[in-house]
Amino acid sequence: xxxxxxxxxxxxxxxxxxxxxxxxxxxxxxxxxxxxxxxxxxxxxxxxxxxxxxxxxxxxxxxxxxxxxxxxxxxxxxxxxxxxxxxxxxxxxxxxxxxxxxxxxxxxxxxxxxxxxxxxxxxxxxxxxxxxxxxxxxxxxxxxxxxxxxxxxxxxxxxxxxxxxxxxxxxxxxxxxxxxxxxxxxxxxxxxxxxxxxxxxxxxxxxxxxxxxxxxxxxxxxxxxxxxxxxxxxxxxxxxxxxxxxxxxxxxxxx
Amino acid sequence: xxxxxxxxxxxxxxxxxxxxxxxxxxxxxxxxxxxxxxxxxxxxxxxxxxxxxxxxxxxxxxxxxxxxxxxxxxxxxxxxxxxxxxxxxxxxxxxxxxxxxxxxxxxxxxxxxxxxxxxxxxxxxxxxxxxxxxxxxxxxxxxxxxxxxxxxxxxxxxxxxxxxxxxxxxxxxxxxxxxxxxxxxxxxxxxxxxxxxxxxxxxxxxxxxxxxxxxxxxxxxxxxxxxxxxxxxxxxxxxxxxxxxxxxxxxxxxxxxxxxxxxxxx
Numbered sequence: 281x282x283x284x285x286x287x288x289x290x291x292x293x294x295x296x297x298x299x300x301x302x303x304x305x306x307x308x309x310x311x312x313x314x315x316x317x318x319x320x321x322x323x324x325x326x327x328x329x330x331x332x333x334x335x336x337x338x339x340x341x342x343x344x345x346x347x348x349x350x351x352x353x354x355x356x357x358x359x360x361x362x363x364x365x366x367x368x369x370x371x372x373x374x375x376x377x378x379x380x381x382x383x384x385x386x387x388x389x390x391x392x393x394x395x396x397x398x399x400x401x402x403x404x405x406x407x408x409x410x411x412x413x414x415x416x417x418x419x420x421x422x423x424x425x426x427x428x429x430x431x432x433x434x435x436x437x438x439x440x441x442x443x444x445x446x447x448x449x450x451x452x453x454x455x456x457x458x459x460x461x462x463x464x465x466x467x468x469x470x471x472x473x474x475x476x477x478x479x480x481x482x483x484x485x486x487x488x489x490x491x492x493x494x495x496x497x498x499x500x501x502x503x504x505x506x507x508x509x510x511x512x513x514x515x516x517x518x519x520x521x522x523x524x525x526x527x528x529x530x531x532x533x534x535x
Numbered sequence: 536x537x538x539x540x541x542x543x544x545x546x547x548x549x550x551x552x553x554x555x556x557x558x559x560x561x562x563x564x565x566x567x568x569x570x571x572x573x574x575x576x577x578x579x580x581x582x583x584x585x586x587x588x589x590x591x592x593x594x595x596x597x598x599x600x601x602x603x604x605x606x607x608x609x610x611x612x613x614x615x616x617x618x619x620x621x622x623x624x625x626x627x628x629x630x631x632x633x634x635x636x637x638x639x640x641x642x643x644x645x646x647x648x649x650x651x652x653x654x655x656x657x658x659x660x661x662x663x664x665x666x667x668x669x670x671x672x673x674x675x676x677x678x679x680x681x682x683x684x685x686x687x688x689x690x691x692x693x694x695x696x697x698x699x700x701x702x703x704x705x706x707x708x709x710x711x712x713x714x715x716x717x718x719x720x721x722x723x724x725x726x727x728x729x730x731x732x733x734x735x736x737x738x739x740x741x742x743x744x745x746x747x748x749x750x751x752x753x754x755x756x757x758x759x760x761x762x763x764x765x766x767x768x769x770x771x772x773x774x775x776x777x778x779x780x781x782x783x784x785x786x787x788x789x790x791x792x793x794x795x796x797x798x799x800x801x
Contacts (some may be wrong), residue, residue: 344707366707372700376722376799388718389708417799481655 291357293473294343294441296318297354300498301338312338314498315352325467325474327484327491329535335499336477340366340443343475355438363390365434365472367447371426373418379429380405380414386437398435407466408432424455431463435470444476448483457515460486464513481530485523486513493533503533542794587769592776595769604758609777611754615671616742616781619678624735627683628728632720641691648687656681656742660749674746674754681742682735689731693724726800729793736785740778755781 299316302309311334320326328336341347343354344364352434356362365386373382380401387397406468408428414429418426427447434442447463448456464487478484484491494504507526509517517523569589575581576588583591599605634641660677667673697720705715747756755774762770 341703344703345709346703346706361709363709364707366704368700368703370700372699372704374700374719374722385704385718386708389705389710389714399613417801419799419801 284323291322292319292477293322293324293357294354295357296320296343296352296354299339299342299349300351301335301342301347302350311498312501313342313349316499317352318492318501318502318504320473320475323471323473325476325487325489327488328475328477328494329481329484329491329530329534330479330494330499331496332479333410333497334494335497336479337445339499340445340475340477343441344443362440363437364443365437366441366443367427367430367434367445369446369449371418371423371430373421373426373429373433375418378415378417379410382418382429383432383436385433386439389530390437392437400504404436407435407469408462414518422455423451427451427459428462431466435466435472438470438471442472442474443472446477446479447477456483461515463487464511468512473490481527481534482518484530485509485526486517491530493530503530505529542601575785584766584768587772592769592772595767596773599770605773605777608753608755608758608774609781612743612747612756612778613781614673614778616678616739616785618671618675619742620682620736620739620785623676623679623682623739624686624732626679627686627735628690631687632694634687635694637698648684652684657745660745664746664750669750669752674743674751677746678739678742681738681745685734685738686728687732689727689734690724691733693727694720695790696727697723722796726793726797729789729797732792733786733789736789737782739785742780746779750800 296319297317299313300311301313302311304310316339318326321356328339330336338347342349344366345361360427374385377385383404384397384401386401392400405414408431410425410428410432413421413425421429425448430447434444448459451459460483467487476487477485488507491503491505491507492501494500495502505526509520509522509526573589576583577588589596596605601739630644634644656677659680663676664673667676701719701723702715705719710718713751743754744756744759747754748760751757759771759774762768762774
């Protein structure tokens with residue numbers, strides 16, 4: 281598949297225009313986001329890359345509808361209120377629910393028929409490779425497995441938009457790189473529109489079609505870079521000259 | 536939530552052996568206690584109306600069972616406790632939830648709630664009986680008052696401790712208030728809430744007895760007083776042991792609920 285063409289061919293599904301967020305604090309406001317504008321195309325994997333405190337998470341929370349923007353707007357082409365799948369830094373599972381019950385939560389909230397739900401959950405458990413752990417409780421899962429459950433939960437209701445907030449930040453390096461492959465595979469299988477926040481250059485190059493580089497607070501888009509690396513991306517993609525070039529470019533922009 | 540069909544089978548398989556393991560030391564220590572008690576009662580020279588022997592308490596117990604008086608008075612006390620628990624726990628849970636969710640409501644109400652705890656229930660029990668009569672109602676209200684505070688505090692603490700991330704998760708799924716309540720807040724605060732229930736359940740027995748000791752025509756507290764007046768000390772012991780059993784049974788019910796619903800805590 282040739283990337284680069286894809287984003288130009290498909291239509292914009294999410295349009296963000298002049299988005300600013302100011303948190304009111306004791307003395308003066310904390311300016312988290314400063315008139316951010318960008319588009320995300322359907323089925324595109326966009327990474328938001330930036331140093332900590334650049335308002336990346338704030339952007340994601342606005343898109344998820346968890347906090348209102350101070351000014352500016354964002355619009356989904358699909359409809360008024362898009363369905364959203366979200367993965368947080370921590371797996372954020374409900375400790376009293378089994379793996380199956382945790383994954384099924386969005387279907388319960390959406391009041392999906394139980395028989396249909398059971399089938400979807402079974403497929404999803406297979407997709408994220410958690411067979412045999414259906415009835416396990418979160419306390420018995422490793423960090424990587426817990427995050428797989430979180431990803432499965434974010435995908436189960438077939439959301440319009442998948443929002444990932446540094447989902448692998450709390451994992452060890454080995455697990456994290458394995459999860460990149462997993463996520464890449466899952467994304468290709470499900471063809472979701474993804475906005476993912478990260479502070480890892482490698483992570484963004486491994487996964488994204490496009491990388492938005494944010495500045496220090498207040499967060500602003502400093503660069504909008506197309507990642508023209510071939511897919512599917514395997515572990516050895518990092519040894520490509522192009523990978524190194526893009527990484528150097530990103531590094532230079534961040535600093 | 537998806538219910539597992541083989542639940543009850545697994546429940547009994549896991550609980551029964553546990554009960555035997557716990558029961559054995561209890562039976563043993565009770566035996567030692569009874570033995571020591573009979574020896575003291577027999578050889579110390581203390582008269583029977585001050586320290587009755589276990590045997591005389593047992594015969595008195597059998598008499599009270601046979602003439603139906605024990606069952607009748609236990610029934611009265613138990614219904615006061617159950618009514619008081621239902622009322623106290625319901626109001627405390629609802630109010631606790633509202634206080635946990637609304638800082639301004641908490642600011643307005645908490646001085647009164649804390650001040651109300653400075654009033655000893657024992658001191659206002661006579662008032663309640665003057666106002667409401669010496670029947671079941673006044674005792675149930677005393678029970679409710681005594682149960683109220685621990686359940687209220689634990690509900691507030693439990694609901695406040697719900698992780699913010701779970702609210703984010705539910706809100707990102709456009710969950711309704713009711714769904715957040717039943718799928719997140721209730722299960723997440725249940726461990727702390729049940730801790731309050733454990734305290735409340737045992738306190739409720741005290742509430743009923745305090746009321747009955749002030750003035751009553753029936754109930755275990757009434758039996759206690761009658762035994763006292765008539766120097767029927769074995770009767771007093773029977774009433775006391777029945778009260779202990781009631782408190783233990785209520786505590787046990789809470790523990791069973793905990794075992795059933797908090798298995799995920801391991």
